[in-house]
Amino acid sequence: xxxxxxxxxxxxxxxxxxxxxxxxxxxxxxxxxxxxxxxxxxxxxxxxxxxxxxxxxxxxxxxxxxxxxxxxxxxxxxxxxxxxxxxxxxxxxxxxxxxxxxxxxxxxxxxxxxxxxxxxx
Amino acid sequence: xxxxxxxxxxxxxxxxxxxxxxxxxxxxxxxxxxxxxxxxxxxxxxxxxxxxxxxxxxxxxxxxxxxxxxxxxxxxxxxxxxxxxxxxxxxxxxxxxxxxxxxxxxxxxxxxxxxxxxxxxxxxxxxxxxxxx
Numbered sequence: 001x002x003x004x005x006x007x008x009x010x011x012x013x014x015x016x017x018x019x020x021x022x023x024x025x026x027x028x029x030x031x032x033x034x035x036x037x038x039x040x041x042x043x044x045x046x047x048x049x050x051x052x053x054x055x056x057x058x059x060x061x062x063x064x065x066x067x068x069x070x071x072x073x074x075x076x077x078x079x080x081x082x083x084x085x086x087x088x089x090x091x092x093x094x095x096x097x098x099x100x101x102x103x104x105x106x107x108x109x110x111x112x113x114x115x116x117x118x119x120x121x
Numbered sequence: 122x123x124x125x126x127x128x129x130x131x132x133x134x135x136x137x138x139x140x141x142x143x144x145x146x147x148x149x150x151x152x153x154x155x156x157x158x159x160x161x162x163x164x165x166x167x168x169x170x171x172x173x174x175x176x177x178x179x180x181x182x183x184x185x186x187x188x189x190x191x192x193x194x195x196x197x198x199x200x201x202x203x204x205x206x207x208x209x210x211x212x213x214x215x216x217x218x219x220x221x222x223x224x225x226x227x228x229x230x231x232x233x234x235x236x237x238x239x240x241x242x243x244x245x246x247x248x249x250x251x252x253x254x
Contacts, residue, residue: 067153074145082138093131100135104142 010106012041017102029090049076071112124252128186140180147173147224162221169223202240
């Protein structure tokens with residue numbers, strides 16, 4: 001796994017959460033800016049999944065492969081599903097969903113990284 | 122025509138997402154635990170699976186409110202509250218009882234204590250959206 005990508009993913013996730021929080025405060029429904037950030041983030045998550053699975057398959061690392069791939073796929077599916085759920089209500093209630101999504105994603109990225117890097121390694 | 126509680130609207134949408142996250146993570150955790158080492162700590166793993174079901178029912182019923190699902194949502198969130206309090210207390214009092222972690226161990230400390238707060242938020246939300254006569 002390449003650390004700069006994970007760091008970037010975490011930073012962009014937190015930006016998503018922060019921008020969404022501002023939009024909630026401004027009583028706005030989910031708009032183009034948030035969808036753009038989410039799309040960018042999803043591209044990064046896709047890259048992470050491809051790179052991660054590629055490294056798992058090509059390397060002989062002592063990693064719990066099922067759990068690792070599970071986290072990568074969960075991370076990949078989470079944002080589109082959360083975005084659909086957010087768009088289901090055109091009010092700030094929908095936008096608030098993206099605040100939660102932006103705060104949950106860093107945890108998922110960190111967990112995938114932890115699984116990749118065994119304790120004490 | 123009974124009133125439908127809008128548990129999936131407004132702030133409820135974000136709450137449903139939080140419940141979904143816990144449903145999926147508890148489900149993931151318990152499947153891995155049961156698949157890889159079912160015999161090691163059956164009580165803890167069975168409890169993880171039970172927690173997963175409780176979160177899944179709560180998620181579904183909060184997301185799709187109706188005359189049948191909303192009472193189930195009350196029940197699921199109630200069970201969740203009892204679960205996190207009982208399991209949290211037991212794990213703190215006697216760590217040997219549960220050799221491996223569950224979502225509710227130590228009041229959900231491993232999950233940023235969100236599991237301890239979530240049922241209170243869930244009950245408050247169900248109460249807030251109840252039908253007014």
